[in-house]
Amino acid sequence: MKYACVKSSGVYVPEEELPNSVLQQRFSDNPDFVEKMAQKSGIYTRWRAPKNFATSDMAAKAGEKAIAAAGLKPEDISIVIVGTDSPDYITPSTSVITAHKLGAKNAGTFDVGCACSSFPSAFSIASGLMAANTSYKYILVIGAYLMSRFADEKDIMSFFYGDGAGAVVLEAKDTPGFIASSFLSDGSYAMDWGIYAGGTVEPASSEAIAAGRTQVKMLNKYPPSVNEDGWPKIVNELAERGNFELSDVSLFIFTQVRKRTIEKVMQKLEIPWEKTHCVMEKWGYTGSACIPMALHDALEEKKAKTGDLVVLVGSGVGYNQAGTAFRL
Known part of the structure; x- marks a missing residue:
């Protein structure tokens, strides 16, 4: 049996910083909020992706770094898995777009969408695929997050959302690896917390957008x-x-x-x-x-x-x- 082993990793962090000092001005009517949240969460800054970036752009940036660190080419990747709950679109998948941007022309793709547990879920799935299929030598697993695009900047929960992506290249080997x-x-x-319009329960509409139901909310x-x-x-x-x-x-x-x-x-x-x-x-x-x-x-x-x-x-x-x- 083959085991999934971490061969390399990579991250993408955007260049535009949004520190707590800016949020203190934004939420000046609640002057203690930012400091209290920083003490509880440990968050003192966050970063914002360029306006023309989608989640797949960040995912591809992190994937490129992981592939390069592994000494591989994009064509060497058998599968690209993207874990995210801020996809480019409802459909098609973010992973297929990411693979195209990477030039991973030999890779199959799929998304894993179970919010912030997506990466360990995707890691486990990839490990199972490698154990069951000897043809899969390298799988690229990416976690990417652009939830700030779905957030209302006036909502105090926007304090949390930072943009970024991380990736690992998994290699199938004879020794563990995955356990x-x-x-x-x-x-x-x-x-309790989610984006509640834009899916089949309530398709996106001008009314839903005006009411803020296409934005992420903690209820x-x-x-x-x-x-x-x-x-x-x-x-x-x-x-x-x-x-x-x-x-x-x-x-x-x-x-x-x-x-x-x-x-x-x-x-x-x-x-x-x-x-x-x-x-x-x-x-x-x-x-x-x-x-x-x-x-x-x-x-x-x-x-x-x-x-x-x-x-x-x-x-x-x-x-x-x-x-x-x-x-x-």
Whole structure:
């Protein structure tokens, strides 16, 4: 059997910065809001893609870097998977457009759309494809996020949204690689946070646009237990299924939405803080892209090396949660 192994990674961060100081002016009628949110979330800035960019442009930029870092050509890629909940279009898929922009002319493509758990979900799917199909040698897995385009700048939740993309090239090898996956969901939260017009429930219309229903909205806050209990559950399931101890893990990466939540989860798992990595301080919350971006940054900082055990846990609206464990 073949195992999916991380061969390389890459990120795309836009050039235009939107720091908290700008948001303090924007929300001047609520002067304490930005500072309070920064303290809770750990977010101090975020970046904005050029106006002429779509999600596929960012995905292609990150993919190009990962492919180059792997010493490969776009034609070497067997499959391009894009995980996002800010697609270019409802249809066609963002992945097929991304592959075309990359020049990955030999690749099949598909999207994974389970919000901010999309990347670990896509990683697990790619691993299964490699195990079952010996012809797939290289799969490009990308997480990309351009939710700022769906946000009302006057909405205080726009504090979170940063644009960006992260990617990994997976290589099929005889030794692990991919070890285990775990998934959780609860659709009773589906109407708490999302974009509720533009699909089949309510197609886009002038009325929906005028009412702001084609924009991303948080209608209800998720209870802290969703992540504070859900993430440890996923981590423990990964350890059980992968037959490893938590102390064996060199690097834990969680969805980069709230630093305090990561702190609580690491304490609950009784794992030293040094074994996780955060990037929200410099890139904001990049949703579907935040896990591969954090992984790339951690690898750049030498927080894990070849042979080390890594755990990724993503959590997104719906809610969807997913985790994957693998050796570098």
